[in-house]
Amino acid sequence: MRAAQLLKPGLVVSHRAAARLWQIETLATGPPDCLEFTDPALRARQGLADVRIHRIPLPESDTVKWAGLRVTRVPRTLADLLRSGPMDDAVVAVESALTYRRVDGRRRPPVTTPAAVSLALQAPLLGSARARDWLRIVDLRTGSPAETVARLRMLDAGLLPETQAEVRTPDGRRRYLDFLFRPEGLAVEVEGYAYHGTRDAHRRDIARFNQILQCPEVRSLLRFSAEDVFHRVEWVVGEVERTLAALRR
Structure with a gap:
């Protein structure tokens, strides 16, 4: 992730890559070593091996510094997963983030709230309507992927x-x-x-x-x-x- 941001400084760690940093469980669909970034400037081309770049609007308020990396905040990370799918992976991630989970051998508390995720989905981006439908089937009593x-x-x-x-x-x-x-x-x-x-x-x-x-x-x-x-x-x-x-x- 650090190497990709050094080569393309405008990129922001997002989607499943950001979920890993926030200790949010996913189903890890797609190539296991593929890193995902968002380009807020909407200009970057792929050009990097094992890197997927999403060209979608990303306000500075939806990003944060994490150990020197620019990363999407948790609500935006989940909103991105809900918008891009697939459904199973997105719902697994949301249910993981909103509940206590054992990740990497440690018990991790919830890392965001349902209200914050719902607010993040209000941005008029592609896939938001479907994402809100998927958010409605989230069950916070579910305990594992x-x-x-x-x-x-x-x-x-x-x-x-x-x-x-x-x-x-x-x-x-x-x-x-x-x-x-x-x-x-x-x-x-x-x-x-x-x-x-x-x-x-x-x-x-x-x-x-x-x-x-x-x-x-x-x-x-x-x-x-x-x-x-x-x-x-x-x-x-x-x-x-x-x-x-x-x-x-």
Whole structure:
């Protein structure tokens, strides 16, 4: 990023490159090493390897200095992602930025607010109307990129589960489920890449799911990995639909 700005001083780090600096999760669509910049002067040509330059208006108020780099502020970064798409990547980024997340091994608090993102989308730029529609489907109860993608694909299929649904174990303790189809009693959990980590975590995991299955609200439980969601989400949605149909009989 520094080298690109030295070669083309007018460029501003933006889009997914800015999201990385702000510790905002994305789906990392596109070439993994491609850096994204915005040219406020609307004059720069590509000309740099592994660099994508967006030529769109960018007021100085939407930029900030970050460790010597010129970077788009968080609300503008999210607005740019919402305008440019794709939808899954943009919604993942917004939900990540607006909630507590564990990024790079550390718990990171929210880095902006819904009101700030909405305000950033008021600029009359290409894609703003669609971006505002995508902002409306953001769910701040979603806890990870995999959960976001699973929810969006279920939404596409007409499935509307509760997210982070509260249930109670027989002894009165609260448990929160990634997704719950409460009328049918179907709980759906999406586990991250390093979900267990240790033997103790694995044991706690087993105990938790045993407790969930004892909750009066839960008749059946489906568990999927993040890999399932990212690489065969059609199968995931199909399993949910088949289980719901069986529970309704």
